[in-house]
Amino acid sequence: MSIFSIGLSGLRAAQSGLYTTSANISNVNTPGYNRELLQLSENRSYGVSVDGSERQFNQFVATRLNAASGSLASLDTYYSQVRQIDNLLSDERSGLAPVMQKFFSALGQMNSNPADPSARAGVLGTATTLASQFQSFDNYLEDIERSVNAEMKFEVDSVNALTGQISSLNREILIARSGTGDAPNSLLNQRDKLVHELSQRIDVRVHEQKSGSYTISLNNGSPLVSGDTAYTLEARTDNSDPTRTAVFYNDVAGNQLQLKENVFTRGSLGGLIEFRSKSLDTMRNQLGQMVAVFADAFNTQHQQGTDLNQNPGQAVFSTGAPIAYSNADNGGDAAANVQITDSTALLASDFEIRMTGAGYEVTRLDNGKPVAANFDGATNTLTFNGLSVEMTGTAQQGDSFRVRPLVNQAQNFEMLLTEGSQLAAAQSNASGDNRNGLALLDLQNQLLVEGRGTFNQAYGTMVSTLGNQINVVQANLAAQQGLTEQLDALQQSESGVNLDEEAANLIRFQQYYQANAKVIETGSTILDTILQLR
Template sequence: MSIFSIGVSGLNAAQVALSTTSNNITNVYTDGYNRQVTLLGENNLGNGVQSNGVQRQFSLFVATQLNQSTSNSSALQAYETQITQIDNLLADSEAGLSPLLQSFFSSLQDLASAPSDPAARQGLIGTADTLTAQFRAFDDYLNDMQQGVNGQIEDVVFQINNTAEQIAMLNREIGLAKAKTGTVPNSLLDQRDQLVAELSGMVDVDLTIQDGGSYNISIGNGQALVSGTKSFALEAMASSADPTRTVVGYRDGAGNLREFSETAFEGGELGGLMTFRRETLDKTQNQLGQLAVSLAQGFNAQHMAGVDYEGNPGQAFFATTQPTVYSNANNTSNAYLEAEFLADVSGLTASDYTVKYTAADGYMVTRNDTGEVVETFAAGASSLEFGGMSVTVNGTPAEGDRFLVQPTKRAAGGLENLIQDTSLIAAGQDDGSGTGSGDNRNALALQNLQNSALVGGVATLSQAYASIVGDVGNRANVVQVNLAAQQGLTEQLRALQQSESGVNLDEEAANLIRFQQYYQASAKIIEVGATVLDTLLGLDA
């Protein structure tokens, strides 16, 4: 190879290197861009130089770790955002239930001091109205959060599908580019890896790489989301167990819509939302309902044991909704269950229950928060009693039928004061005189309920509410601590990734000068070659 060819090879190599460096500099702020390096090699037995390609500085190992950490951070961030709202609501010293419970029982003390005083009687009705209104307001707020989570799940599923479709499309474009040009399309690879990183923020993913470099992505229990050039859409759907609840499903090969278990998702925003709903939102709503039912049932029982101003037996003071029961959408029979609270609700819990029917085992009742089988009943049973409820079976269930029983989910939303006539307040006890106008014995008994273990037979109303507040507060603190630690780990991994794949402007500026000098030196080779040739031609003359 002549000196001219050697010089030209240097010029070409310098141009490629300058182009690569310039591309790095201009993409310093491009999300997902990986720094590129020109690979130079000796050409044909030492005769000049050649460019062996442009390689991007990308570590799949570090990227996988970063994506997993990002998925965990996104889950905790979604959880923390939601639980903070509940924590602020319940812990508010002015808007919380604690001062209203105290005010309600203080009005009972005023009534006991002056049982015939219309003002004292009206005061009790007023504090009861305020207390029940706050229960309903809390329940409305939590129910709005349930609907909000449903909407967010729908939005995230839409984004997941859109991102998966783009990844599948890039798999195709990358394969075509490799086949046509024989080179690696770095820009397309960067776009694909950036989409995988974004997808990791939405849901925990499992990435595998095929022999040809195509990406396969699965989620949940191994369901394929991207397979080569194909993507498989998820669907936001109503839960088969609870139609008010949005979950995630997918279409199988036969076109059937299959439902993912809620526990199938742990990472990403989707996992964070579902974990928050399952661990905190459902529990808080159930606990608040348990508190409302315990107040209503306990107070009603004592109020009905007394006599009103006219000496008539006391009536129910509070009303609340009865338990909700859903038949699973996959049931094959028309059987349904109905539930109502027992007079004694000491067995009432803040958990939902699943009732499964089989001919062999009869009715098996599972507590959903622990997964424990708490009761079994014979297949021919028409009435089931568990958890402070009486459940009636209507119709004949088919094999495998399931029913979801929610004792307290919306009980707080149905709590209201039934007594608006002051004369109906049963402050006295029947002594045979036919009047209770000046009797305060039942008012004292009602006041003493403040210190009675009405909730689950183990806690007073104030203690139970304090437990709810403390439980949410502790969980919020744990989530916040875990989020801070996870974000710290994510930043460390991002710094590690950037140290290898990120663009350093100082380094690239130095490379720009270096390759410029390389280009000038290669041009000098050609200049020297021309001078030598001119000299040789002059000698010939």
């Protein structure tokens, strides 16, 4: 060991320190960058060894931050979507309560003078407006659903792009490590940044292998990234409902498996799915429930009266028909034909019918609870909650059917009468008889919706349900925002670049460099002195 080799090793160490500090400073605003610290060790042969730059990265904190960011993205997406419905409900021009009040008000005016053509025309006009307003509201909700389906496809495409990049980085990192044995910090930063972005879109689990490669999987254990292999997702038509989009997983054998919605509990994709199932489906079913109950009750009462032409009352409104879908994976050829038998018993929910070893089982899809259903083997008919479902064909065990009795009710809500004289306000042929008109007017006060609420109360339930959802999301969003900010600050305190600290390091390494240069200079002076002695 000579004084020159010691000084040179110190110069190299100081120079490496200046490089590391300069890199930290220049990347202070680079997203995903983790600051580096110079690693030195004693070398008895020639002074000091440079062991490289260590990346300041805490996997535990990063995992917590990724999870928090994913939850925040989910809540933020949910909130932005649900606000669209809230804006519509809060708009007085598009609200449903005012048009219903105007309709019953016009009906009351007709009852004051049942033979007045203008009063009857007023009822027809407000009835047409009522049906049109319900249709417009449902069309708006349907547009939102189409938008959600499109956004789901975009999110899935983004997830596939990110997992593909992560798998490529896994390969590059392994190659870099096999060549030098050192950790390629820039590649590691890129990969962790992509993992963070992936966590904001979908709920994932990350496990680092001994080789340094990441294995990333969904929360059900299905791998998305394994080494340099990426498994893709696909957004396409739901097996149980052709009007909806679902997410499918492409496994190693090339099979496509439809993923359950509870796989997506975090991330913007999870927020879209949760909004659709908890808010959008609920709102459309509550709207359809109101239409089905109102139209059925009004038609039934109207048909008990007599119009100005001394004819029996006709049906005033038409609505959409309930629908049922057979799952695309069903092994049998059975089909479900659904009819509404009692509108007052309808629940604002879709249902799933599944064939099991014990027979047919019915489940509510809004809360996952089983439904008591009666099965008539003679007619192959299930009855539950105001519905009659006839099963045709042969069902195999495991076959399922999605029943949507209300989703089309408002979409096809129409006024059928064309003349005011067709309004059956009377119960007899007597002039001025308005007894049936009074009975029609009294429908607004009857508990017809699920046998416990009026039409106005049902609409109020729609508004309050949505309001409660928004309040809960807002509260959770604020709390999650605070938690995410705390974790981000914790991560930055360890991995972020502090310019004051780096400025001090520059001075320290500069002095370190100068001191080692002085060592070499001193060695040279000593050597010159020795040579002069000869």
